[in-house]
Amino acid sequence: xxxxxxxxxxxxxxxxxxxxxxxxxxxxxxxxxxxxxxxxxxxxxxxxxxxxxxxxxxxxxxxxxxxxxxxxxxxxxxxxxxxxxxxxxxxxxxxxxxxxxxxxxxxxxxxxxxxxxxxxxxxxxxxxxxxxxxxxxxxxxxxxxxxxxxxxxxxxxxxxxxxxxxxxxxxxxxxxxxxxxxxxxxxxxxxxxxxxxxxxxxxxxxxxxxxxxxxxxxxxxxxxxxxxxxxxxxxxxxxxxxxxxxxxxxxxxxxxxxxxxxxxxxxxxxxxxxxxxxxxxxxxxxxxxxxxxxxxxxxxxxxxxxxxxxxxxxxxxxxxxxxxxxxxxxxxxxxxxxxxxxxxxxxxxxxxxxxxxxxxxxxxxxxxxxxxxxxxxxxxxxxxxxxxxxxxxxxxxxxxxxxxxxxxxxxxxxxxxxxxxxxxxxxxxxxxxxxxxxxxxxxxxxxxxxxxxxxxxxxxxxxxxxxxxxxxxxxxxxxxxxxxxxxxxxxxxxxxxxxxxxxxxxxx
Amino acid sequence: xxxxxxxxxxxxxxxxxxxxxxxxxxxxxxxxxxxxxxxxxxxxxxxxxxxxxxxxxxxxxxxxxxxxxxxxxxxxxxxxxxxxxxxxxxxxxxxxxxxxxxxxxxxxxxxxxxxxxxxxxxxxxxxxxxxxxxxxxxxxxxxxxxxxxxxxxxxxxxxxxxxxxxxxxxxxxxxxxxxxxxxxxxxxxxxxxxxxxxxxxxxxxxxxxxxxxxxxxxxxxxxxxxxxxxxxxxxxxxxxxxxxxxxxxxxxxxxxxxxxxxxxxxxxxxxxxxxxxxxxxxxxxxxxxxxxxxxxxxxxxxxxxxxxxxxxxxxxxxxxxxxxxxxxxxxxxxx
Numbered sequence: 001x002x003x004x005x006x007x008x009x010x011x012x013x014x015x016x017x018x019x020x021x022x023x024x025x026x027x028x029x030x031x032x033x034x035x036x037x038x039x040x041x042x043x044x045x046x047x048x049x050x051x052x053x054x055x056x057x058x059x060x061x062x063x064x065x066x067x068x069x070x071x072x073x074x075x076x077x078x079x080x081x082x083x084x085x086x087x088x089x090x091x092x093x094x095x096x097x098x099x100x101x102x103x104x105x106x107x108x109x110x111x112x113x114x115x116x117x118x119x120x121x122x123x124x125x126x127x128x129x130x131x132x133x134x135x136x137x138x139x140x141x142x143x144x145x146x147x148x149x150x151x152x153x154x155x156x157x158x159x160x161x162x163x164x165x166x167x168x169x170x171x172x173x174x175x176x177x178x179x180x181x182x183x184x185x186x187x188x189x190x191x192x193x194x195x196x197x198x199x200x201x202x203x204x205x206x207x208x209x210x211x212x213x214x215x216x217x218x219x220x221x222x223x224x225x226x227x228x229x230x231x232x233x234x235x236x237x238x239x240x241x242x243x244x245x246x247x248x249x250x251x252x253x254x255x256x257x258x259x260x261x262x263x264x265x266x267x268x269x270x271x272x273x274x275x276x277x278x279x280x281x282x283x284x285x286x287x288x289x290x291x292x293x294x295x296x297x298x299x300x301x302x303x304x305x306x307x308x309x310x311x312x313x314x315x316x317x318x319x320x321x322x323x324x325x326x327x328x329x330x331x332x333x334x335x336x337x338x339x340x341x342x343x344x345x346x347x348x349x350x351x352x353x354x355x356x357x358x359x360x361x362x363x364x365x366x367x368x369x370x371x372x373x374x375x376x377x378x379x380x381x382x383x384x385x386x387x388x389x390x391x392x393x394x395x396x397x398x399x400x401x402x403x404x405x406x407x408x409x410x411x412x413x414x415x416x417x418x419x420x421x422x423x424x425x426x427x428x429x430x431x432x433x434x435x436x437x438x439x440x441x442x443x444x445x446x447x448x449x450x451x452x453x454x455x456x457x458x459x460x461x462x463x464x465x466x467x468x469x470x471x472x473x474x475x476x477x478x479x480x481x482x483x484x485x486x487x488x489x490x491x492x493x494x495x496x497x498x499x500x501x502x503x504x505x506x507x508x
Numbered sequence: 509x510x511x512x513x514x515x516x517x518x519x520x521x522x523x524x525x526x527x528x529x530x531x532x533x534x535x536x537x538x539x540x541x542x543x544x545x546x547x548x549x550x551x552x553x554x555x556x557x558x559x560x561x562x563x564x565x566x567x568x569x570x571x572x573x574x575x576x577x578x579x580x581x582x583x584x585x586x587x588x589x590x591x592x593x594x595x596x597x598x599x600x601x602x603x604x605x606x607x608x609x610x611x612x613x614x615x616x617x618x619x620x621x622x623x624x625x626x627x628x629x630x631x632x633x634x635x636x637x638x639x640x641x642x643x644x645x646x647x648x649x650x651x652x653x654x655x656x657x658x659x660x661x662x663x664x665x666x667x668x669x670x671x672x673x674x675x676x677x678x679x680x681x682x683x684x685x686x687x688x689x690x691x692x693x694x695x696x697x698x699x700x701x702x703x704x705x706x707x708x709x710x711x712x713x714x715x716x717x718x719x720x721x722x723x724x725x726x727x728x729x730x731x732x733x734x735x736x737x738x739x740x741x742x743x744x745x746x747x748x749x750x751x752x753x754x755x756x757x758x759x760x761x762x763x764x765x766x767x768x769x770x771x772x773x774x775x776x777x778x779x780x781x782x783x784x785x786x787x788x789x790x791x792x793x794x795x796x797x798x799x800x801x802x803x804x805x806x807x808x809x810x811x812x813x814x815x816x817x818x819x820x821x822x823x824x825x826x827x828x829x830x831x832x833x834x835x836x837x838x839x840x841x842x843x
Binding site: 137138139140141142181183184202203460464467468470475 | 585586592665666668674694696697698699706707709710711712713
């Protein structure tokens with residue numbers, strides 16, 4: 001209890017609330033602008049957070065995170081363009097509702113759903129994190145290695161239309177992960193070692209610059225192809241009623257609970273992320289609705305159910321993703337990967353020691369997360385009538401802004417070192433080209449990022465697990481956790497392949 | 509073609525922006541004070557949250573307080589066995605605005621060939637010594653160093669000995685101990701103490717080489733076996749932990765702890781180095797920093813400029829035979 005009060009003391013400053021409010025507004029704007037992601041939003045405010053008190057800085061980062069995840073639904077509903085991958089599954093029903101003249105209710109419903117998802121998953125985070133922190137001790141090198149394997153398999157299996165393409169992109173991510181020092185001996189593994197030895201590339205590709213390049217810069221390159229095409233100008237400015245009826249929301253408790261569970265769970269499994277969770281939640285909601293046709297409208301016909309399910313899930317992912325991030329130091333998704341980096345810059349190392357040594361800070365983090373969710377809801381509701389105006393900006397104006405922001409982020413991240421900043425900008429540019437080429441040829445981008453994050457982890461932990469077992473696989477086959485993860489990987493691969501075969505046969 | 513042109517143009521814009529970021533150099537006045545437009549960056553070549561990082565952050569806070577100069581920041585640059593961060597300081601502009609949290613690890617890194625290390629640095633001030641300890645999980649069957657070494661010798665390779673990195677100082681301790689015990693241990697290098705601690709707590713690794721503050725932070729879960737410092741620990745919690753000599757292994761010659769200090773890029777202006785050394789000295793003597801040292805069981809060992817350089821060369825002479833004996837030494841340091 002005294003830890004909790006100490007945590008409250010860290011948060012209870014006007015500055016914290018002011019920065020959280022700023023972060024929420026910024027997050028919503030970034031989330032709503034196509035091409036800008038929660039990941040990039042966090043990367044952009046890192047330099048600011050760094051100047052603040054630790055608790056305040058973390059509050060700012062979390063506010064941007066929550067705001068950006070939730071703000072992505074705005075363009076998804078109004079224009080049918082998801083602001084970022086979190087809103088992929090919101091597009092269909094949101095767009096249909098707008099066409100029906102229910103845009104206000106869709107936007108308002110999405111905010112309420114996001115708030116439920118955010119706060120609901122935080123309850124999981126608060127009550128199960130200390131327990132999970134103890135459980136994490138069971139995760140030695142061998143277990144972490146097989147956990148990384150599960151993450152890699154899931155993303156390769158689910159993302160995109162082709163498993164082969166997903167796996168290929170995952171492998172490319174692995175290749176990128178191998179650039180830099182050997183994790184065991186520190187020897188450099190990089191082409192042209194003599195040239196690159198003393199550059200920041202000797203440390204491997206910078207994660208944030210890579211992410212910004214793959215998502216932000218590549219988006220600009222893709223849009224360059226559409227430069228001369230007709231711009232989307234028929235934005236619906238007729239908003240209508242904002243709040244969905246309370247009765248309607250209450251009647252959807254089954255959908256809310258299933259989405260909350262799926263979002264939190266998927267969020268907590270490293271290497272998954274919102275884009276899978278939202279589709280799973282929407283599928284689950286479709287199942288619930290078809291079993292009770294009188295009570296619910298069917299998702300896919302432009303109804304609140306179809307907006308609620310993915311929007312609860314994507315904000316539930318934020319709380320879920322923080323569980324392994326805080327207790328294991330393993331990112332649950334790419335946004336938390338950047339968040340972990342930002343926490344470390346702020347002097348907080350996530351992992352077991354955080355819970356054993358710094359509980360007040362953990363509580364202050366929980367409190368700011370709650371504040372961030374509430375601010376996100378308040379500001380997003382307040383601006384519902386304004387949002388369509390942002391979307392009136394032409395792509396020809398918007399894309400240069402996106403590009404500048406994409407380069408400012410990595411450059412600012414380098415801190416005092418100019419040469420390092422240029423290397424980071426170069427990384428973003430290079431990865432932007434990689435992302436553009438991949439997108440153009442319909443290869444999914446997410447597996448590259450996960451290959452990069454999990455590939456390095458897989459290799460390092462595998463080799464350490466082998467060393468602990470004196471050169472044998474004994475650490476792997478004596479651990480029930482390892483067997484569980486290996487079995488899970490096999491099940492995922494087999495079930496995906498069978499499912500694909502079935503749909504192909506059905507088409508024929 | 510137009511697309512390529514557009515890409516090139518946008519790249520030019522970005523480069524132009526970057527160029528704007530570089531500040532113009534101001535002149536220096538006679539009554540010396542650092543340029544308020546510039547930022548002093550203290551580079552910690554290890555991850556955030558460890559003992560080195562904590563001390564760096566404490567020192568920076570104290571430096572800000574005693575000097576009134578607020579633009580001092582800590583930056584963690586990890587990788588390459590602390591070589592990456594060290595090289596970044598060596599390659600920085602020689603203006604004294606880029607500092608390195610120097611330590612025994614840089615000596616290890618230099619002798620094992622990861623960095624030019626102390627040869628590319630100017631010495632500002634030495635700070636403290638943090639003693640090492642060997643510890644096991646609290647419910648481990650091992651109760652003394654003797655237990656561990658006997659078990660390892662009875663069944664070579666069966667006892668795992670963890671350290672924070674192959675070329676970290678704790679790595680040198682682990683390899684040194686292993687060589688003295690006829691390679692009876694399975695020495696495993698972890699990625700910093702933040703990975704080593706949970707591995708020992710979770711029973712994945714049998715013994716770990718820790719710095720004293722790390723054992724103190726996890727006093728519930730870890731059982732210290734032996735104190736590697738010269739005398740007993742100054743902390744009440746560890747007063748009863750035996751030294752190497754008391755444990756019966758007085759002839760085991762390994763580094764007893766991690767020394768830390770502040771260095772800057774070689775060739776910085778003398779007046780800037782003097783200002784830095786004076787500021788660090790005032791910060792070191794502040795009540796806050798002194799109580800930080802006391803609470804964490806760190807042994808104060810202050811020296812300045814030339815004295816620090818001499819202290820360092822003594823330290824190098826002591827460590828050379830140990831590192832040579834481990835077989836990790838490279839270049840001119842190899843036998």
